[in-house]
Amino acid sequence: xxxxxxxxxxxxxxxSWFRALADPTRVQIAELLARxxxxxxxxxxxxxxxxxxxxxxxxxxxxxxxxxxxxEPDGNANLYRINENCLTCFPTAADVVMGRPVAAPxxxxx
Amino acid sequence: xxxxxxxxxxxxxxxSWFRALADPTRVQIAELLARxxxxxxxxxxxxxxxxxxxxxxxxxxxxxxxxxxxxEPDGNANLYRINENCLTCFPTAADVVMGRPVAAPxxxxx
DNA sequence: ATCGTGTATCGTCGATTAGCGATGATGTTG
DNA sequence: CAACATCATCGCTAATCGACGATACACGAT
Numbered sequence: 001x002x003x004x005x006x007x008x009x010x011x012x013x014x015x016s017w018f019r020a021l022a023d024p025t026r027v028q029i030a031e032l033l034a035r036x037x038x039x040x041x042x043x044x045x046x047x048x049x050x051x052x053x054x055x056x057x058x059x060x061x062x063x064x065x066x067x068x069x070x071x072e073p074d075g076n077a078n079l080y081r082i083n084e085n086c087l088t089c090f091p092t093a094a095d096v097v098m099g100r101p102v103a104a105p106x107x108x109x110x
Numbered sequence: 111x112x113x114x115x116x117x118x119x120x121x122x123x124x125x126s127w128f129r130a131l132a133d134p135t136r137v138q139i140a141e142l143l144a145r146x147x148x149x150x151x152x153x154x155x156x157x158x159x160x161x162x163x164x165x166x167x168x169x170x171x172x173x174x175x176x177x178x179x180x181x182e183p184d185g186n187a188n189l190y191r192i193n194e195n196c197l198t199c200f201p202t203a204a205d206v207v208m209g210r211p212v213a214a215p216x217x218x219x220x
Numbered sequence: 221a222t223c224g225t226g227t228a229t230c231g232t233c234g235a236t237t238a239g240c241g242a243t244g245a246t247g248t249t250g
Numbered sequence: 251c252a253a254c255a256t257c258a259t260c261g262c263t264a265a266t267c268g269a270c271g272a273t274a275c276a277c278g279a280t
Binding site for chain 1: 225227
């Protein structure tokens with residue numbers, strides 16, 4: 001019984017989410033995609049954040065690996081958009097780490 | 111004038127918070143301290159997480175640098191406790207990055 | 221087929237990180 | 251005083267990271 005600690009598996013999942021946002025450029029990209037809910041091309045994001053194209057592509061890959069953003073090929077340009085599930089499920093993770101009891105214990109929507 | 115992007119300063123502050131929780135051991139420590147709202151000694155935390163004492167001390171330093179946890183010397187043992195401000199202010203950061211409009215624009219409690 | 225555009229990937233650099241044992245600093249207790 | 255307990259700090263290693271330019275790939279248009 002006495003589970004004094006968050007189980008390692010959940011801790012690792014949450015840590016991977018936080019690590020995906022552990023860089024200011026990725027925070028800007030995520031916030032940009034989250035506010036503008038429509039898909040954006042890499043070129044648009046590059047123009048917005050002002051770092052090199054290869055670097056932005058790298059950051060988008062990291063954000064996509066944890067499924068914060070979703071990729072959708074559109075002809076030549078690839079489009080990235082925020083994963084709507086994360087809009088609620090990521091702040092919930094922050095709540096859990098801060099000791100807030102999670103409302104529905106059955107879920108893992110992401 | 112159309113600020114399409116979260117300003118770099120805020121992005122860096124949020125990224126530093128997320129980076130502090132970008133490790134599963136630190137997630138466990140933070141969640142442990144957040145649930146048990148009372149101060150804990152390093153030895154107690156070491157016993158709970160099961161990694162080396164020097165490693166736990168290192169993680170606590172990282173958590174203290176962003177003021178997620180507060181230090182309080184108590185005789186021989188040093189006591190660590192969660193920063194109560196972060197209980198609300200960190201989930202709020204997660205909301206902001208996920209595009210939620212921040213309620214009170216006057217802020218920065220941490 | 222050839223060009224041009226838009227992205228992803230590669231290779232590399234310097235910097236940072238998690239982890240550990242060993243050592244050092246500081247305060248408590250006999 | 252001397253022994254002890256508690257914790258921080260010091261190397262050290264292996265791994266990861268952010269950033270960039272250069273290159274490769276995929277596709278629409280000519």
